[in-house]
Amino acid sequence: MGTCTNGVMKQAILLTGGAGYVGSHTVAALLEDPVKSEQYDIVVIDNLVNAYRAPGQKKPEPLRIIEELTGKSVIFYDVNIADGAKLQEVFDKHSVHCVIHFAALKAVGESVEKPLEYYQNNITGTCTLLDTMRKNGVYNLIFSSSCTVYGDPERLPLDESHATGRGLSSPYARTKHYCETICEDLAVSDKKWSIISLRYFNPVGAHASGRIGEDPAGIPNNLMPYIAQVAVGRLPSLSVFGGDYPTPDGSGVRDYIHVADLAAGHARALALLPRPGFTAVNLGTGNGYSVLQMIAAFEKASGRKIPYKIVGRRAGDIAANYADVSLSHKLLGWSAKKTLDDMCADTWRWQSNNPNGFKKSS
Amino acid sequence: MGTCTNGVMKQAILLTGGAGYVGSHTVAALLEDPVKSEQYDIVVIDNLVNAYRAPGQKKPEPLRIIEELTGKSVIFYDVNIADGAKLQEVFDKHSVHCVIHFAALKAVGESVEKPLEYYQNNITGTCTLLDTMRKNGVYNLIFSSSCTVYGDPERLPLDESHATGRGLSSPYARTKHYCETICEDLAVSDKKWSIISLRYFNPVGAHASGRIGEDPAGIPNNLMPYIAQVAVGRLPSLSVFGGDYPTPDGSGVRDYIHVADLAAGHARALALLPRPGFTAVNLGTGNGYSVLQMIAAFEKASGRKIPYKIVGRRAGDIAANYADVSLSHKLLGWSAKKTLDDMCADTWRWQSNNPNGFKKSS
Numbered sequence: 001m002g003t004c005t006n007g008v009m010k011q012a013i014l015l016t017g018g019a020g021y022v023g024s025h026t027v028a029a030l031l032e033d034p035v036k037s038e039q040y041d042i043v044v045i046d047n048l049v050n051a052y053r054a055p056g057q058k059k060p061e062p063l064r065i066i067e068e069l070t071g072k073s074v075i076f077y078d079v080n081i082a083d084g085a086k087l088q089e090v091f092d093k094h095s096v097h098c099v100i101h102f103a104a105l106k107a108v109g110e111s112v113e114k115p116l117e118y119y120q121n122n123i124t125g126t127c128t129l130l131d132t133m134r135k136n137g138v139y140n141l142i143f144s145s146s147c148t149v150y151g152d153p154e155r156l157p158l159d160e161s162h163a164t165g166r167g168l169s170s171p172y173a174r175t176k177h178y179c180e181t182i183c184e185d186l187a188v189s190d191k192k193w194s195i196i197s198l199r200y201f202n203p204v205g206a207h208a209s210g211r212i213g214e215d216p217a218g219i220p221n222n223l224m225p226y227i228a229q230v231a232v233g234r235l236p237s238l239s240v241f242g243g244d245y246p247t248p249d250g251s252g253v254r255d256y257i258h259v260a261d262l263a264a265g266h267a268r269a270l271a272l273l274p275r276p277g278f279t280a281v282n283l284g285t286g287n288g289y290s291v292l293q294m295i296a297a298f299e300k301a302s303g304r305k306i307p308y309k310i311v312g313r314r315a316g317d318i319a320a321n322y323a324d325v326s327l328s329h330k331l332l333g334w335s336a337k338k339t340l341d342d343m344c345a346d347t348w349r350w351q352s353n354n355p356n357g358f359k360k361s362s
Numbered sequence: 363m364g365t366c367t368n369g370v371m372k373q374a375i376l377l378t379g380g381a382g383y384v385g386s387h388t389v390a391a392l393l394e395d396p397v398k399s400e401q402y403d404i405v406v407i408d409n410l411v412n413a414y415r416a417p418g419q420k421k422p423e424p425l426r427i428i429e430e431l432t433g434k435s436v437i438f439y440d441v442n443i444a445d446g447a448k449l450q451e452v453f454d455k456h457s458v459h460c461v462i463h464f465a466a467l468k469a470v471g472e473s474v475e476k477p478l479e480y481y482q483n484n485i486t487g488t489c490t491l492l493d494t495m496r497k498n499g500v501y502n503l504i505f506s507s508s509c510t511v512y513g514d515p516e517r518l519p520l521d522e523s524h525a526t527g528r529g530l531s532s533p534y535a536r537t538k539h540y541c542e543t544i545c546e547d548l549a550v551s552d553k554k555w556s557i558i559s560l561r562y563f564n565p566v567g568a569h570a571s572g573r574i575g576e577d578p579a580g581i582p583n584n585l586m587p588y589i590a591q592v593a594v595g596r597l598p599s600l601s602v603f604g605g606d607y608p609t610p611d612g613s614g615v616r617d618y619i620h621v622a623d624l625a626a627g628h629a630r631a632l633a634l635l636p637r638p639g640f641t642a643v644n645l646g647t648g649n650g651y652s653v654l655q656m657i658a659a660f661e662k663a664s665g666r667k668i669p670y671k672i673v674g675r676r677a678g679d680i681a682a683n684y685a686d687v688s689l690s691h692k693l694l695g696w697s698a699k700k701t702l703d704d705m706c707a708d709t710w711r712w713q714s715n716n717p718n719g720f721k722k723s724s
Contacts, residue, residue: 166528186478189477
């Protein structure tokens with residue numbers, strides 16, 4: 001049930017998938033903000049498919065730790081967004097001001113193996129969420145999108161007017177693009193909707209406390225957690241996919257962005273609402289770093305050697321991408337503050353303090 | 363429950379949306395085929411959103427009439443494909459050989475007004491159907507696609523290798539394209555799937571009996587039923603959208619195909635299964651006719667004058683499209699037999715015998 005201030009029920013920010021990597025860092029950013037945490041109840045729903053809840057605990061570890069760190073509380077529901085009836089119960093209990101929709105399956109490789117699961121979770125889930133929002137008169141949405149919607153770049157840096165949906169390399173990328181078009185069509189059909197789609201570049205890093213961070217199940221799909229697990233000795237060595245790309249050192253170039261910056265971007269997007277229509281905004285730093293640069297930076301931050309081997313390109317990977325960040329500056333008054341060294345240092349603090357992630361023994 | 367021949371339970375062809383326009387004509391074609399109607403139970407599920415069931419009747423009118431015409435029976439379930447539990451009950455009762463998946467919302471203009479309904483019905487529904495098929499070990503699918511997946515043609519005639527998904531003009535078109543990619547990703551992920559996507563051009567015409575035909579709810583979205591309703595006096599006159607297209611007479615050109623030819627195409631696709639993978643095949647005549655040619659042909663067939671007025675272009679409409687039909691010849695051994703005069707004569711027979719469609723009085 002929502003909480004009250006001076007007898008008035010607070011409005012809620014509802015974060016779907018709020019126990020996940022970007023979700024939990026956004027929860028932390030909202031609670032660390034004295035104005036927002038006073039103004040809103042922070043409500044998380046998560047089906048715990050990619051978040052760990054310790055035995056005997058009611059809340060998943062990232063949220064429990066954020067409560068410890070901030071001394072403030074998060075309201076948590078173990079709910080799948082595709083379950084319309086359960087979702088409605090959450091809307092019954094809270095006066096939702098805005099939904100920040102993180103919940104999705106997100107492993108590119110897995111999406112090729114299990115496409116139907118990705119379409120069902122990501123698209124059906126989003127449709128059910130949008131339908132439930134509309135039934136409850138909630139029209140403010142911040143959607144977790146991805147730079148993968150741009151496909152193989154026609155030009156760099158990637159600005160928001162670059163074509164989307166062409167040459168998408170995986171079912172995962174398609175689900176993100178399709179959800180964007182669903183949101184856009186919806187905003188065209190009904191002027192009540194305010195939808196901001198945040199196109200993330202490559203989120204890395206961890207909370208400054210070193211107590212929450214990225215905790216992928218199984219072998220990591222993304223570079224940074226892979227490097228971190230090699231550094232901490234959990235994995236033996238790193239394969240660098242492709243050393244012959246048309247980039248300065250031949251390895252792939254991406255725009256890595258610190259998750260705390262990304263979380264701050266969500267808080268700024270929240271302040272922009274309502275903004276009628278559909279608005280896509282890149283969240284990146286505007287700088288591209290190569291895989292080899294990332295390895296070097298991580299070796300410096302961790303003081304550990306990262307053994308690696310350059311192997312063949314991976315199907316569907318592109319040579320380089322990085323963001324044009326001018327729209328995020330202009331619209332959100334936001335820009336990434338953290339450096340590559342911050343990203344590596346924070347990742348290393350998290351990984352070395354928690355070699356097995358949130359699960360203490362494994 | 364499935365029926366038996368010589369003590370063996372027959373396999374079933376399951377037609378979703380089998381009480382609709384193309385669906386019911388395909389039911390008729392399968393029952394009129396002495397071999398297929400002997401070999402298979404014909405099972406239809408339909409949620410009756412776009413099909414009429416007369417008071418006191420168990421079956422919707424098109425199916426009831428087809429049973430009368432053929433003396434053979436159709437098994438009917440009033441089920442929405444998005445209802446996984448109900449769908450499972452149908453799979454429990456029948457040994458399904460193949461699903462022919464017609465069920466979808468299909469009005470382009472309405473899809474702009476109600477996009478979420480289109481995404482939920484067409485995509486969520488298709489995902490639920492695919493998931494249920496897989497759970498029951500049924501991997502043969504014929505999918506009702508559309509030439510709208512090609513967007514604004516880069517070249518004519520449109521062959522199956524033409525890019526899809528670019529510049530799609532409506533949520534309806536997007537749902538068809540997205541369902542195709544879902545099917546294709548699924549077929550890539552698991553070699554057990556045999557999926558044939560039939561890309562219809564513009565279905566028109568009616569059953570030769572004049573007793574079943576297209577029966578749109580409300581004002582027709584498509585040209586032919588609109589012309590027919592003007593001819594029969596149900597609508598006063600026709601607006602021709604655009605007289606300045608780069609076509610021989612300035613009006614838009616489409617590849618109209620007789621629904622009986624289309625139905626025969628489905629029967630041929632059925633014979634091709636199993637064909638592992640995802641295969642898209644155009645079903646068209648390969649000939650383009652303009653709106654003004656259609657009006658003239660219908661005036662000739664009906665002996666009635668069709669009052670019309672040329673007005674501005676309609677947003678999202680393209681100048682011309684028509685099919686390259688060589689793949690349908692090669693793969694299915696199929697080609698359209700009916701002429702434009704047949705299309706008009708059969709439409710007129712249906713419309714003049716049934717001025718209010720299946721509902722006798724309105």
